Amino acid sequence: MKKIISGKVREVYETDNGELVLVTTDRISAFDVILDSTIPNKGKALNLISLYWFELTKDIIPNHIITDDLSKMPAEFADKEKYGSRTVMTKKLKMLPYEFIVRGYMFGSMWEDYKKNGAYCGQPIKEEYQLAEKLKEPMVTPSVKNSEGHDENITLDRLRAEIGDEKADELVDVCIKIYNKCYEEAKKKGIIIADTKFEFGYDENGVLTIGDEIMTPDSSRFWAAEDYKTGVSPRSYDKQFVRDWLIENKLNGVTPAPKLPEEIAEKTAALYKECYTKITGKAEY
Numbered sequence: 256m257k258k259i260i261s262g263k264v265r266e267v268y269e270t271d272n273g274e275l276v277l278v279t280t281d282r283i284s285a286f287d288v289i290l291d292s293t294i295p296n297k298g299k300a301l302n303l304i305s306l307y308w309f310e311l312t313k314d315i316i317p318n319h320i321i322t323d324d325l326s327k328m329p330a331e332f333a334d335k336e337k338y339g340s341r342t343v344m345t346k347k348l349k350m351l352p353y354e355f356i357v358r359g360y361m362f363g364s365m366w367e368d369y370k371k372n373g374a375y376c377g378q379p380i381k382e383e384y385q386l387a388e389k390l391k392e393p394m395v396t397p398s399v400k401n402s403e404g405h406d407e408n409i410t411l412d413r414l415r416a417e418i419g420d421e422k423a424d425e426l427v428d429v430c431i432k433i434y435n436k437c438y439e440e441a442k443k444k445g446i447i448i449a450d451t452k453f454e455f456g457y458d459e460n461g462v463l464t465i466g467d468e469i470m471t472p473d474s475s476r477f478w479a480a481e482d483y484k485t486g487v488s489p490r491s492y493d494k495q496f497v498r499d500w501l502i503e504n505k506l507n508g509v510t511p512a513p514k515l516p517e518e519i520a521e522k523t524a525a526l527y528k529e530c531y532t533k534i535t536g537k538a539e540y
């Protein structure tokens with residue numbers, strides 16, 4: 256057993272059989288900095304929300320999950336207190352070097368570019384939109400990591416040139432199908448998933464498989480459906496609280512990483528819990 260990745264949020268181990276074990280920690284990052292505070296049980300919320308969506312979308316695309324049962328994992332992960340609800344064993348995928356962002360609403364960097372250029376990532380937007388308005392059709396905008404490690408949006412034409420039309424079209428189609436299915440389900444439960452990010456890879460048989468986490472508040476914008484309206488920035492279930500506090504205190508993106516006040520950490524923990532409960536219908540992790 257060796258640790259192969261210590262990401263911003265996950266610790267990734269490789270078993271002797273070549274599977275992965277992903278442990279989702281309570282770490283939180285904002286503005287690309289891992290903060291010096293943890294959010295109690297955040298890792299459980301992310302892992303269990305992802306598992307819920309993987310199950311719901313397994314007819315659209317196979318996912319990387321092998322099991323979430325600790326007793327079926329290497330003995331190192333038997334400690335329920337430490338690993339329960341936050342750990343999965345997965346297939347090790349040959350990951351594609353892209354992130355696939357699906358946008359259902361006019362917001363964020365898309366809004367900025369739309370106002371300036373009437374386009375986003377090389378895709379023209381002809382319709383009139385207000386801030387936070389639902390798009391006529393969801394839009395897939397891939398990105399790659401550039402040499403500084405930051406994400407850089409790329410055009411669909413570039414994706415096609417790099418991986419071929421057929422693979423690109425398949426990926427875009429799968430992205431839209433997963434987004435639409437989960438979007439409808441979340442909407443019924445009071446959450447608008449405005450946009451999200453997927454990561455794909457190929458398994459040992461060359462089958463396209465979805466990996467990482469899906470449709471979580473860390474990989475998506477989650478908005479409260481009850482008071483959503485266009486023209487204003489919606490109330491958000493993700494890290495917006497933390498981001499706002501960092502900006503107010505001029506601590507966004509600084510190192511050494513700031514520590515959050517207890518109150519902000521607790522409020523954020525409650526938001527992740529609320530997301531988890533709304534989506535899965537379960538009261539406890």
Ligand SMILES: Nc1ncnc2c1ncn2[C@@H]1O[C@H](COP(=O)(O)OP(=O)(O)OP(=O)(O)O)[C@@H](O)[C@H]1O
Nearest residue numbers: 260262263264265267319345346347348350466467
């Ligand atoms: N099934 C899989 N096979 C191989 N790698 C995977 C698989 N699922 C997830 N990963 C990778 O494991 C890592 C998860 O760690 P974490 O989410 O903490 O990363 P991160 O710091 O967010 O980095 P990134 O910005 O690349 O997502 C990511 O690099 C992700 O691409």
Ligand SMILES: [Mg+2]
Nearest residue numbers: 262263264467
């Ligand atoms: Mg990640």
